[in-house]
Amino acid sequence: MAFNWHGEQNPFMTRDAAHLLPSTVPVTLIDPDGDPVPQVGHDLPDSEALVRAFAALVAARRFNDQAYALVRQGRLAVYPSSHGQEACQVAAAHVLADGDWLFPTYRDTAAVVARGVDPVQTLTLLKGDWHNGYDPTETHVAPLATPLATHLLHAVGVAHAARLRGEDTVVMAICGDGATSEGDFHEALNFAAVFRAPVVFLVQNNGYAISVPLDRQTAAPSLAHKGIGYGIPGERVDGNDVAALLSVLGAAVGRARAGEGPQLVEAHTYRVQAHTNADDAGRYRTDDEVTPWLARDPITRVETYLRGRGLLDDDKAAAYAETAERLAERMRAGLNADVPADYRDLFAHVYAEPTPQLREQQALVADELAREVR
Amino acid sequence: MAFNWHGEQNPFMTRDAAHLLPSTVPVTLIDPDGDPVPQVGHDLPDSEALVRAFAALVAARRFNDQAYALVRQGRLAVYPSSHGQEACQVAAAHVLADGDWLFPTYRDTAAVVARGVDPVQTLTLLKGDWHNGYDPTETHVAPLATPLATHLLHAVGVAHAARLRGEDTVVMAICGDGATSEGDFHEALNFAAVFRAPVVFLVQNNGYAISVPLDRQTAAPSLAHKGIGYGIPGERVDGNDVAALLSVLGAAVGRARAGEGPQLVEAHTYRVQAHTNADDAGRYRTDDEVTPWLARDPITRVETYLRGRGLLDDDKAAAYAETAERLAERMRAGLNADVPADYRDLFAHVYAEPTPQLREQQALVADELAREVR
Amino acid sequence: MAPEKLTMAGALNRALRDAMHADDSVLVFGEDVGTLGGVFRITDGLTAEFGDQRCFDTPLAESGILGMAIGMAMNGMRPVVEMQFDAFAYPAFEQLVSHAAKMRNRTRGRVGLPIVIRVPYAGGIGGVEHHCDSSEAYYAHTPGLHVLAPSGPGDAYGLLRQAIESDDPVVFLEPKKLYFSRAEADLASPVPPIGKAVVCRAGTDATLIAYGPAVPVALEAAEAAAQEGRSLQVVDVRSIVPFDDETVCAAVRSTGRAVVVAEAAGFASVSSEIAARVMERCFHSLHAPVRRVTGFDIPYPPPKLEHFQLPSVDRILDAVDDLQWEES
C-alpha cells in the first residue's frame, strides 16, 4: 500500500465522489396536481404497478384510520400513524421480491401489512397482548423496531448473512429523520458500505422527531448527503409521489441485488397527524404548516393521474375501497377480541430452556393464582 | 415552515453543498523534497512560525524516542507512539490561542507536550501512577481519551458552554481514522454542526486502526467527505507537511472562532511504528509499505526547506536538539522516580465526599496494612 | 410556601424552574424538552421562561446528549439532561460508565461533573417494550454515580434540588407511574439529604424496605397487614447510592424481620444488595432470612401481562407470612 500522490495505490482512496451525491431537488414523477413530470433517468412505473399501488394506498389509509379509531376506543395502547406517508409505506413493500426482508419501525405498520402480514398480528405490539405478533422467519419482516436506528444494523447482518450464502436477497430498512442522528445509523451505513451489504436504507423524512423539527436534527444540505461519507449513493425522492418512490426505490433494490452495495434514499414527506395519539402537535406546530401538505396527499395525486388516463374508474375505485373496508373489518374483529393473558408466556420464551430460577418464579405465580381462585 | 418546491422555506434545507466537499488531493505546501508547492487559497506560514514548528518537531520526535526507550526499560506500562505523525501533533497545538482547549487521544501525548503540559504529568497514565496526571481545568487540555471518539462529544460540550457565555474559545479535538467508525464520532459532528459549536475535528488518518487498514474502516472517497453529511466543511491535508497543517488548521480555527461553526480536517499521515510497543506490526504489514513513508518524514522536509532559505543553520539546529535533549532528561528523571502508591487516593476522589461505604472500605485496607506492618 | 396538593410531575417541574432561577449555570436539555416541555411535561414552560439557550432540544442521540453534558460540566455548567425513557438511556451507557462516573477520580478530583441525568423509569403505565425498564442496578453498581429514586412529590422536589446542587453526577430515577398522583407537600420544608433513608411508616413486627415506585405498594401492604393485626414498618430508601446502612439496619434490628420490595428483576440487583447487606449486618437480630419481592428475571412484559411482574400487596404479604413467625 505504498503511498504516491498521483498513483493508483493511494491508501486514502480518493474515488470519484460526484455520483454519490443526491440531486438538488427530490425526484418527482407525478406532481401534486396529478400531472406527469419528465425526469431524466427515471421512468414512470407501468400502469399495472401504479394501479396496484393505488389499491394498496387506499388500504393503507383505511388501515391508519381504523387503527386511529381503535386507539381512541382503547383497543390499542398507542398508535403512531403513517397518515400522509402511505406512499412510502406502500412503495417500500412493493419494490421487494419474494424472500427479501423488510425492517420496519413502529411507524411502518402499513408497510408491514402491504408486505402481506396479517394486520392483527402486525398490531399485537400496540394492542399490548405481546411484543411482536407475527413470525419474522416466515414473513421475512423484522419486529417493529422501537429503539431508534438499532434495527438498521440487524438489517445489515441479515443482508450480509444472505450474501455469504450466495443468496440474492435484498433488505429494505426504514427509519425516520430523527433516527439518522443516532450512532447506530452511522455504524449501520458504514458496515453496510464496507461489506457491500445489499441493504436499501429508506429514510422517511417527515419533518419531525416527535416535536423536534428537521433543522434541529441536522445542518446537512439534505439527509441524502450523508451517503457520500460512507461511499453510499444518496438519492432524494418526493415521498408523497408513489410513482417516484416505486421508480427510485425499485432502482435502488435492483442495484443492491446486482451487487452494487447499499443504497440510501431520503423520501421527503410529512407527518400529517401528531407523533402518536398521546402527542399534542398543537404545542409545536401550526395548522398553517400542515394545510399545504394536505393538498399534497399521496393518494389523490396518483388517483387523479390514473383517472385522467382511464386506468381507474368509479367501479374499480369502489372495489378497492371495498377491499380496504374488509381489511378494517378484520382489524376490528381481531383487535376487539380479548386474548386471555397467560402468565406462563412470561417465562416460556426468555431462553430456549427456562432456567431453574425461572421455573421457581413461575411456580410462585401459579401458587399465588391458585390461592386467589380458592 | 410551509413547504414549497422552489421557495426559500424548504424544510429539507437543500443548501449549496459544493463548498462542504474536500479537494480531491490533500493540501501540500512543502513537498517531501522540501520544495514549496503553490496552492490557491493557502499561503505558507511565515518563517517564524515554521522555525518554531521545526523546533517543536525536533522536541516531539525526541519525546517519542525517549518514551519508547522508557517503555522498553519498563518505566511505562505501554506507549502508543506518534513517531512520523509529529507534524500533526505540533500543528494541532501551535494553531491554538491561549484559553483554547485541546482534546487528545492516547496517541497525542506529543501534542499535549507541544501545548505546554509537563511531559511527566502527560505520561502519568502510561506510567501507571494514576489515570490522568495534569490539571485539565488549568491547562485546558482534556485527559488523554482511550474510549475511541467519546471525547469528541466532550469537546462539543466545552465549546458550546464557552459560546453560551460569549467567549471566543475554540476547541481542537483529535481522533484517528478508526475512531471515525464509532457512533460517537457521528453524534459529535452532528451536535457540533447543529449547535454551530467552535470545534475543529482533526482526524489523524495514519492508515491503521491497530491492524485494520483504512479500506476495512470505510468505503468513502475520503474521511473528509464525511463532513458534508453534517453540513460541516471537510478538508484534506498532507499530514506530514507541518506548513500545510499550520495553514489549513489555522484557517479552520479562525473560521470556528469567527462563528462559522465546526470544521473537519483529515490529515493524511502514517503510523510508522507498531500500534504500541505491545503490538507486532509484522503480522499485518510489510516493510515495503513502511519504507516510502520514512522518505516522507515530517521533520526532514521542513528542515530542508528552512536550511535552503537560510532560516536554519547548524548552530540553531544544535540548539533545538539541545532543548529537546533537556526535555528527554526531564522525562527520564520524572519517570524513573518511583512515586509511593497511597491507597487513600483510591477512595478520595470517587465522589466529592466519600460515601460511608467507601470510608468503611478504606478502613478495611488501613487495618490490613497495619496488621501487615506488625 | 404553605403545604399544597401537587403531582410529582409538577414538583419536578417546580424544582427545575427554581434551580434555574437560583443558578444561571443550570441548563436543561434532551429530546423534546424544549417547545414540547418533554413527553411527560416535566420541563414544561422552561424554554418560554429561560430561553432556548438554557432549556433546549438536542438532536436525537442519547450518547450525544450525555457526552455534550460532560463537556459542558467540564466547562462550568450544571447540565440537567433527560433520557426520554429508561431503555433509551442505554445508548449513553459508555459515556455514563467510562466518563461521567470516572472523570473526578481520573483527574484526582480536579474535574468534577455536576450533571443530573433524569430518567423517567419503571413500569405500571401500560407501556410497550423499552418504555418500562427498571434500570437502577446498572447505575447503582457503577462507582462514581449517585442514584436517587423519590417516591412522592415533596421528596421529588427536594431530592432533585439536592441532585442539581451536587458536585457529582446523579442518576435521578423518576417513577413514571407516580408522575401524576397528587399528594400534600410543603416544598419550602427541607427534605433529608442525599444518603439518608426515611422510615415512612412505623411498625414493630417486620420491616418493608422499598424505594421509588415500590414505596406506595409497600405502604398499601402495611395498611392491609394492619387490618390483619400485623404491624409493618416501611423504610423508603430514597438514596440507593449512597446507601443509608444506619437507618435501614436500625429499622430491621427493631423488628427482626425484613422484606425488600423492588420492581426490577431480582438477580444481581439493588434488592440483592439490600438483602445481602442487611443479613450481613443484622444476622443475629434476624428471626428469618430477608425475603425479596421483586420483578421476575424476565424482560418487562407487554401491557396486558405487566400486573404479574409488578410487586403486589398480595406478594408482599405472602413474603411477610413466610418470615417464620412460628419460631419466635
Place this chain on the structure above:
Amino acid sequence: MAPEKLTMAGALNRALRDAMHADDSVLVFGEDVGTLGGVFRITDGLTAEFGDQRCFDTPLAESGILGMAIGMAMNGMRPVVEMQFDAFAYPAFEQLVSHAAKMRNRTRGRVGLPIVIRVPYAGGIGGVEHHCDSSEAYYAHTPGLHVLAPSGPGDAYGLLRQAIESDDPVVFLEPKKLYFSRAEADLASPVPPIGKAVVCRAGTDATLIAYGPAVPVALEAAEAAAQEGRSLQVVDVRSIVPFDDETVCAAVRSTGRAVVVAEAAGFASVSSEIAARVMERCFHSLHAPVRRVTGFDIPYPPPKLEHFQLPSVDRILDAVDDLQWEES
C-alpha cells in the same frame, strides 16, 4: 486426545477452531480478530484456515459488531464476536440489553439468537483505565443472557464449545490474567453443562464461592488455610447465569460458613446476589453471615495501585476468620 499442558488462550483458540470445523454457520468477527488474530491472539490463524468470510475484521464500532451479529443470527448464522476489552463492550450495551437479550421473548420463541459475545475481562494485568473492568453484573442482571466465566483452560474450552452450541446469547467472560497460565487439560473429556457449578476443592470448615479470575485466588487461600489447619471448600460457579443453587447451597450447608470472592465492585453485584440467595436458602445452616471479599466500590485503579483492589489471599483469610468460629 490425551491430557496436555496448555494455556487458556490456546484452549479458547482451539475451541473456536473446532467449533468452526463442526459447523459452517459459526462465524468469528470483531476488531483485529482477522489478520492479527486478536490483541490476545485468541483468534490466531482462523482467517488463514477458514478464510476471511468466516473470520474477519469489522470497522471499529462495537454497537455495529453486535448489531450485525444479531442480524446474522436472525438469518441462520452463529456469530462469535469479540469485544476487544471489557470497557469497550459498553457501546454495544443497547444492542445487548434491548435486542440480544429480548429477541427470543419478543418473538414468542420464533427468533432465537445463537450469539457468543467474548469479552476479555477483569484486571490483574497492569492495564490502564478501561482495560480492566469486571462488568459481569451488568450482564447477569439482564434477563435473556447467559453469563459464563471459566477459570482454567479445560473448562474454557468446554464452556466455549457449549456457548457456541447454545441457542441463546451468551456473554463469555475470559479472565485476561489467566490467558497465559498453563494447566493440564484433556480437551476430549466433556465438562459439566452450562448451569452447573463445581466443587473444585473439598473442605469441611467453610466454603469459598468464586468464579473466573477469583477461583485461583480462592484455591490459593484454601491451600494457605490448610497450612493453618482450617479446611476450606472451594466452589467454582462457572455459570453465573443460569446459577446453580443446588450445588452452591449444598456446599454451604455442608460447612455452615461461606465467603463469596469476586473481583468486581461489590455493590449491587453478582457477589451480592450469591450472598443474598445463599443466606435466603441456607439461613438456618449458617453459623455466621456470608461474607464478601470483592473489589471496592471505586473505578478500577491504575496499574501501580491495582493490587489493593484485587481480592487477595490475606483478605480472604481475614474474612474466613470473621466467620464467628467461637460461637460453634
